[in-house]
Amino acid sequence: MQEKGSISIHTENIFPIIKKFLYSDNEIFLRELVSNAVDATQKIKRLASLGQYSGELGDLRVEVAFDEVKKTITISDNGLGMTAEEIKKYINQIAFSGATEFMEKFKEAKDANEIIGRFGLGFYSAFMVADKVEIQTLSYQEGAEPAYWVCDGSTEFEIGEGVLAERGTEITLYINSESEEFLSKYKLQEILDKYCKFLPVPIKFGTKTESVEDGVDEEGKPKYIDVQEDNIINDTNPIWTKAPSELKDQDYLDFYKQLYPFSEDPLFWIHLNVDYPFNLTGVLYFPKLKNDFEISKNKIKLFSRQVFITDEVKDIVPEFLMLLHGVIDSPDIPLNVSRSFLQADSNVKKINSYITKKVADKLSELFKADRKAYEEKWTDIGLFVKYGMVSEDKFYDKAKDFVLVSNTKKENFTLPEYKEKVEAIQTDKDGQLVYIYTNDPAKQDSFIQSANKKGYDVLVMNSPIDNHFISQLEQKLEKTSLKRVDADVADKLIKKDEAPESVLTDEQSTKVKDIFNKAINKPAYSVQLESLNPDELPVTVTMDEFMRRMKDMAAMGGGMGFYGNMPDNYKVIVNGNHKLITRILQEENEEVQAQLSKQAFDLALLSQGLLTGAELTEFVNRSVNLI
Numbered sequence: 042m043q044e045k046g047s048i049s050i051h052t053e054n055i056f057p058i059i060k061k062f063l064y065s066d067n068e069i070f071l072r073e074l075v076s077n078a079v080d081a082t083q084k085i086k087r088l089a090s091l092g093q094y095s096g097e098l099g100d101l102r103v104e105v106a107f108d109e110v111k112k113t114i115t116i117s118d119n120g121l122g123m124t125a126e127e128i129k130k131y132i133n134q135i136a137f138s139g140a141t142e143f144m145e146k147f148k149e150a151k152d153a154n155e156i157i158g159r160f161g162l163g164f165y166s167a168f169m170v171a172d173k174v175e176i177q178t179l180s181y182q183e184g185a186e187p188a189y190w191v192c193d194g195s196t197e198f199e200i201g202e203g204v205l206a207e208r209g210t211e212i213t214l215y216i217n218s219e220s221e222e223f224l225s226k227y228k229l230q231e232i233l234d235k236y237c238k239f240l241p242v243p244i245k246f247g248t249k250t251e252s253v254e255d256g257v258d259e260e261g262k263p264k265y266i267d268v269q270e271d272n273i274i275n276d277t278n279p280i281w282t283k284a285p286s287e288l289k290d291q292d293y294l295d296f297y298k299q300l301y302p303f304s305e306d307p308l309f310w311i312h313l314n315v316d317y318p319f320n321l322t323g324v325l326y327f328p329k330l331k332n333d334f335e336i337s338k339n340k341i342k343l344f345s346r347q348v349f350i351t352d353e354v355k356d357i358v359p360e361f362l363m364l365l366h367g368v369i370d371s372p373d374i375p376l377n378v379s380r381s382f383l384q385a386d387s388n389v390k391k392i393n394s395y396i397t398k399k400v401a402d403k404l405s406e407l408f409k410a411d412r413k414a415y416e417e418k419w420t421d422i423g424l425f426v427k428y429g430m431v432s433e434d435k436f437y438d439k440a441k442d443f444v445l446v447s448n449t450k451k452e453n454f455t456l457p458e459y460k461e462k463v464e465a466i467q468t469d470k471d472g473q474l475v476y477i478y479t480n481d482p483a484k485q486d487s488f489i490q491s492a493n494k495k496g497y498d499v500l501v502m503n504s505p506i507d508n509h510f511i512s513q514l515e516q517k518l519e520k521t522s523l524k525r526v527d528a529d530v531a532d533k534l535i536k537k538d539e540a541p542e543s544v545l546t547d548e549q550s551t552k553v554k555d556i557f558n559k560a561i562n563k564p565a566y567s568v569q570l571e572s573l574n575p576d577e578l579p580v581t582v583t584m585d586e587f588m589r590r591m592k593d594m595a596a597m598g599g600g601m602g603f604y605g606n607m608p609d610n611y612k613v614i615v616n617g618n619h620k621l622i623t624r625i626l627q628e629e630n631e632e633v634q635a636q637l638s639k640q641a642f643d644l645a646l647l648s649q650g651l652l653t654g655a656e657l658t659e660f661v662n663r664s665v666n667l668i
Contacts (some may be wrong), residue, residue: 044200067220071105071229072236073163074116074212076348078103079242081120081210085181088121094181096208102243105233109224112216114170114178117416119209122180125188132164132176165182168194169561170220177203178210181394230274236349239279246386247272279340279347281322281368285312289446293551297326301340301366305329308418311403313369315395319388323369323401325362329421344370357389357399361429361436369396394435401439408443416453419445437517440522449482449489449499456518459500466496469536474521477534478502478511487648491531491577499526508590527649528586530614532573543572545617557615558626560638579619580641582649611651613642636663 082101085108087093089164101121107114123131167174176190187203198259205211222228228538230246237244252265280288293310315321325341334400341358343350347370357365357374373388404426425442432435432658444452454462459465460474468474477492478500479485489499502511502523523536531540545553550570557568566582588610615622621641628634646652652660 067169068232070166071232072348073166075103075105075237075244075469077118077163078118079118079240081118082242085121102245104245105229107229108222112224113324114214114216114223115211117211119207122179122186122208124180124182124185126328128188128190128200130596144501162541167214172216172217173215175213176210177205179205179208181208233274238275239347240275241277241347243273243277244275245271246274281324281370293324297663309422311399311553313399318390318666319371321371321392323367325365325367327422328366340366342368342369346372357392359393359433362396362400363431364425397433397436401436405439405443421451424504424506427506431506431509431513435520443455449501457582463498467535470538472520475535476500476521476523479525479526484650485527487488492526492534495531524586527583529572529583530573530577530581531600541572542576543617550617553615553617553622553626557613557638560635561613561642565609566611566613568615570615572618573616575618577616577617578623580645581614581643582651
């Protein structure tokens with residue numbers, strides 16, 4: 042048997058199309074060829090179990106080898122093999138059916154392996170790194186003859202009699218000059234570790250030296266010798282393929298360390314296992330997040346039948362769940378198509394919704410089962426929960442029952458609990474409930490103390506997502522607004538009917554405003570006289586809640602760039618009922634009046650961290666003189 046031929050295709054050469062459309066990274070060739078080899082070994086095992094193959098299965102495995110001198114990489118298996126006719130069908134016809142037909146075949150396929158498995162399109166990824174590819178194969182079928190196929194990356198091929206004496210397939214790649222980096226033990230090991238670490242069939246890559254016990258020495262101590270063993274690079278039964286009932290907590294923690302060797306232990310995990318309406322298994326871990334969530338992204342690994350695909354899971358996992366770590370394995374996710382196709386796939390959308398629900402159910406279960414333990418983890422998971430609530434309405438609907446808000450006294454409340462706590466005292470004259478918060482308890486301490494004196498509670502909202510979370514709460518909670526504790530003086534944060542009477546006449550009020558305007562002399566600061574409790578500070582500097590929030594969101598890239606470019610404007614609230622203001626009015630020396638006014642204003646700036654540079658030096662010198 043000897044045959045040469047030309048593959049009938051609709052384009053001169055489909056290889057550039059395959060390279061451009063199907064694969065984004067040339068190292069993928071090893072994943073494709075090894076997973077095809079694994080597929081061939083699993084199929085022979087399946088045929089044996091169905092009674093359709095009665096021969097000896099032997100030790101089913103896949104082997105990867107390379108020869109630096111000959112510049113070859115060989116992938117071999119003892120799977121079901123192919124006849125010459127099957128080579129023509131699977132290698133020549135299916136894969137080289139033209140770009141348009143290829144797309145149609147992929148859309149119609151119910152299972153990615155209909156095309157990729159058993160030497161489908163994945164096989165041709167070999168030509169991204171090879172000038173020539175040879176196949177030696179012997180089918181499992183009784184009386185089959187060994188077959189041989191070779192192609193140099195053009196549409197020309199040759200089929201002939203092969204040399205294999207045992208069932209299986211051996212593919213040899215003659216590596217091209219641009220791809221010689223792959224002729225390295227370390228490079229190949231790195232790719233195998235990345236893509237093939239959890240394949241269900243043992244993958245051998247060379248040998249390794251192991252130290253084994255060999256009797257005892259004269260002192261009775263054990264002796265060791267070095268022996269060469271097969272280097273099996275994969276764990277064929279990773280934990281996500283097992284039932285949760287078979288696993289202990291330590292198994293989950295050990296697997297986490299295997300995936301992320303330098304990470305702290307996770308807080309908890311979710312074992313995914315669903316077979317309808319799609320197939321999905323996996324384990325998702327909640328890492329310790331704190332506030333640096335950007336570092337934590339892209340840590341979920343996507344597999345298909347234990348073949349690693351990518352850690353770019355943006356379309357499969359909702360945006361907010363990108364903070365989780367772990368693995369997802371689904372044969373229902375197309376294997377090597379562009380991400381634009383992935384987005385449109387209905388299974389991807391179903392998986393996305395399922396994972397959201399599963400995560401929400403797990404958090405709800407933890408909250409109900411052990412509130413105290415849940416609160417202890419809140420520092421780490423709070424950011425994640427809020428992020429989810431802001432970005433997904435469906436998640437908000439579930440999470441509103443287990444999201445916690447924390448106050449300056451380190452007490453935690455659910456949203457209904459907090460409403461009940463503050464409703465009586467923090468409802469304004471128009472029936473609007475006002476939640477007061479701080480984003481920097483140390484810096485805003487004087488404001489917090491003023492609010493506490495009035496019986497108000499102050500929440501701590503200092504995570505990177507809280508600006509957006511605050512806005513969302515105002516949209517979702519009925520007749521509720523949130524104000525930062527330094528947005529106004531305590532008397533004005535929540536508008537009530539009972540305002541203290543002014544001790545100043547209209548004429549005195551005008552004079553006080555003039556004195557402070559002259560002393561401050563800054564366009565960005567507008568002076569406002571208020572009748573406040575005499576115990577409040579004489580001068581307070583605040584920024585309007587709306588304006589400050591817009592500027593904060595602009596700084597975070599929240600689409601408020603217009604506000605980010607606007608200059609800062611502050612209100613200088615002068616407490617007309619404070620005894621210092623009376624003293625300033627009674628002072629006949631205008632210079633002393635100006636000094637006292639400036640001192641009171643600088644103290645207000647100092648409490649807000651707004652006094653810096655030469656003005657701070659001037660304040661210190663003035664303070665020394667006043668003493």
